[in-house]
Amino acid sequence: IACFLKNLISSLDFIMQRIPLIDISPLFQYPSEKDSVASVSKAIADACTGMGFFYCTGHGMSDAQISEAIGAARSLFELDMQQKQAMNSLNSPLRRGYTPQGGQHNCNPSENSKACMPDAKESYVLGAGPDMPKPPKNPVAEAAMNSCPTKAEDSNVPDQRPADQQGQAQGTGRELQGQQQNDQEPADAQSPMHGSNQLPPESVLPGFQGIMRSYWQQLLGVSQVLALGLAKSLDLPDSFFVSKMQDPVAQMLCVRYNMQAPPPSSGATHATAATQAPAGPDLGSGSDDRLLGCGTHTDCGFMTLLCSDGEGLEVCTPQGTWVAAPVIPGALLVNLGDMAAMWTNGRYRSTPHRVLLPRIPSSSSTSHAPSRVSLVFFCNCDFYAPVRAIESSNSEEGTTAGRYMLEKLGLMYK
Template sequence: MTLTARSVSAAALPVIDVAGLSSADPAAREAVGRALRAACLDKGFFYATGHGVPQGLIDAVFAESKAFFDQPPEAKARIDKAHSFCNRGYEPMRGQALDPTAPADLKEGFYIGPELPMDDPRVVARRFNRGPNQWPEDLPGFRPVMRAYFAAMQDLGERLMRGMALSLALPEDHFATFCKDPLITLRLLHYPPQPAKAAENEMGAGAHTDFGGLTLLLQDTVGGLQVFDAASGAWIHAQPVPGAFVVNLGDMIQRWTNGRYRSTLHRVVNASGRERYSVPFFYTGNPDVVVESLDPSEPAKFPPITVEDHLREMYAHTYAVAQKA
């Protein structure tokens, strides 16, 4: 497998100003919906500008993320997600294998989700990914920064889901139930440089589609994200665009649209020779929502499934593969 990709202009992926989704003018919101539809019918990837997330908060997220990964191994191991029943905390290098045909991913990570106390009924019932976060003890700025960013991204995710509804000519609040009490996840990632003598097909993140609804990716200036272009049958670089998030559709959007909107393969190959940091926010939705085709006029390509059941399957698959590697 070749790990190279075509270098193309940023315009190869649409750049969409999503500020109109916050407008009181329905025409402004509908214009964003039309732009989203065009992007979703193409590669299912786009850059989002006009999102309203402060640059100072973004800078603080990168600074705290780097500080965390710079800690000695024993400090990170104290909050390994193996100590968590709800997938929170530190994920060691090669802890996941997103592509079952390739070696485990050359990355380490940290998982953060909605903060729930142990006596919350959802936690008592051991609902999937429900529970308390783990936090580093020696980084006083880490927790407040990540919580502030988490809240900002949840708001942005809700706005984008309203835009997705508009893109499908549905009422803006069509996905309101999906957005209620969502299974959202903030993930910090650190990719070392691609080894000079890497194993065959070894890379930062193997080729995969995302599991949930929308992924809102914050990436540094290093690059390395590659998106599969089905039209050309080749991989293309999704170069960092200052001030923009890379947004891509997950499997649930593809299921809802019966395959019209694409959950596109992507991967990470950090060939820069430098450390790479990225921060994906996975807007996955309410665990009890049943995801099935929105169009009853044609045969469904995917069976109905709840958000929670789909996530359980995906987590079990990617981590079982990593453990065998």
């Protein structure tokens, strides 16, 4: 019996350290299929209180669409350096565009050392703005919006919008009650986190813009459906999160992790909320002595959807150990960020994670060493969406999604 119990406990420990896989297709049948929707919502709750990560299938995107987007990103990174530097993120007030390896981004700065190892990656950032699509027409989101009126619990969050927008429904980039916004007055006009992107010209990278815009819009739609599942998992009104994701402050980070880390460099800065992981393997290198392509951190926003063409991502379990997040073809990897953790009073985890550099096969020269490309889609809420811990006192003042993001990122916009 003792041996049986020991094996059972070991099996349970193994199961608890696996990232769950959730088929979210029943959410697309909302408001019908109530039992299936409830089952998916329960699975989301279990994942968000446990690992803080989950794979989702049944999202409506084909393997080919995901592979096409990853391929487009890889093609961008394979441009010559002069073409990439023409889109350098330093040219953008929102830091959109290309950042070379060893550049400004560092997920794991050391406060106790003058020298700091920059992330061993090059990146390209797209963000919400006039040259990227708005969320698609989404029957699930519309049904959720019509299911119940906007809750009054957000009334204690100061209205920080420009004076000519105050008094309108908060938490949206557009009018909530089915009214169409004037095409001459874009919803993002007053959002300092919306802006133009540095896109490669069609003559330089044919098809890139169309592929990325299509992928972007599809992920916005999936994010809204997941927002419904999150609301139901917390026993909140169905429209609670969807109503605040009508024109979200979204950003997509395209990353290529190369085979070698650059030498330590002083003066490196970071734009991601760095978090010390719980007790576990050394944070300066991977669990198998590989260097980190992206240091240990939590995401600072609301929700992240990720796809990749290679291994390397590791997630810190509630027990403080690291587990790999392998690529599952056709699945998106979902995790919540610091905003979601704050919003849920810590009930849902914002989980530390990191990326190990690709292995260099013994038969490969450094010029032919492998690289890993990831597309990381950060779907945050509308800039002026009110955010306040859902179980906090009614007298407790909240903030807005935009203000929260700006404070977390340490950016200033004029």
